[in-house]
């Protein structure tokens with residue numbers, strides 16, 4: 271039975287499971303009677319924005335009576351320069367999440383297919399479904415995107431393919447060679463979307479240069495964000511690089527003030543602050559190795575990570591360990607919804623947060639301290 275409101279709704283959205291956001295950390299602390307909880311659940315940067323960004327933001331507060339620059343002129347110009355593309359090839363979004371929605375609404379018609387890896391970012395299938403598209407889910411292989419199977423899943427109806435690189439929640443990458451082979455198999459009528467939210471943590475000679483496909487005029491859209499390595503998740507700034515004809519179409523349905531002025535100012539300042547990104551990347555890399563060693567000591571299997579989070583198999587109910595960790599004041603993400611009953615996704619934190627996590631994990635697993 272549909273409620274009256276449901277019978278009025280766009281039928282495409284009725285099959286979508288409602289998103290259940292986590293509680294605010296303060297509310298959780300109040301309920302559990304704990305203090306100083308740490309959040310290692312959303313792959314955020316544990317370091318706040320840099321001094322330079324904070325100063326730029328403070329200076330901008332007095333002009334908040336004005337609407338933002340609807341074209342994002344300076345930020346797009348700076349991003350274009352950084353990446354060696356035209357500023358008409360860059361489009362800004364209210365987080366890269368908005369750009370996923372914009373590109374689906376721009377290009378996907380009801381009945382079109384979208385090839386989506388699984389498990390991966392749940393936003394892709396959700397938005398495809400809302401647009402009346404057909405989700406063609408392709409299982410990962412050994413925790414990695416199976417580009418061979420994804421290429422085989424492309425049919426004459428396939429409008430787009432989503433490639434999260436690194437993938438969330440597994441933190442694995444597909445390599446430059448694998449992407450090159452994939453690109454040689456994908457027909458020109460199919461748009462390939464590379465979501466590179468965690469690229470700063472993944473860099474290495476094996477990582478693909480997907481912007482080169484944009485520059486070659488391939489049907490490729492590259493998504494990036496200021497939410498992770500740049501510590502700006504709360505301000506919601508992401509961008510896409512693509513052919514100027516593609517961004518022009520997406521701009522037709524973009525809300526003119528989708529990226530607020532503080533977001534634009536902070537992102538511009540953050541772009542000039544490579545030292546902050548480098549500091550974060552180094553800290554996360556050291557944190558990964560610390561956690562690998564601790565997981566080995568605890569005899570827990572994990573998936574080696576190229577991002578700022580790690581998938582770890584706790585060898586028993588992940589939901590139960592998640593609850594126990596909550597009582598230790600450590601918030602992580604159980605992978606139960608993905609059918610991985612004994613797996614947690616844990617964001618790498620500061621050194622102190624990582625030690626706290628391990629201490630909590632020992633308690634939750636009923637292991638004696640070191």
Ligand SMILES: *Cc1c(COP(=O)(O)O)cnc(C)c1O
Pocket residue numbers: 313364365366367368391434437438465467494495496497498503506507508
């Ligand atoms: C965190 C994340 C993003 C970033 O989203 P924003 O809207 O830019 O904050 C994009 N894609 C994936 C796969 C992510 O995990």
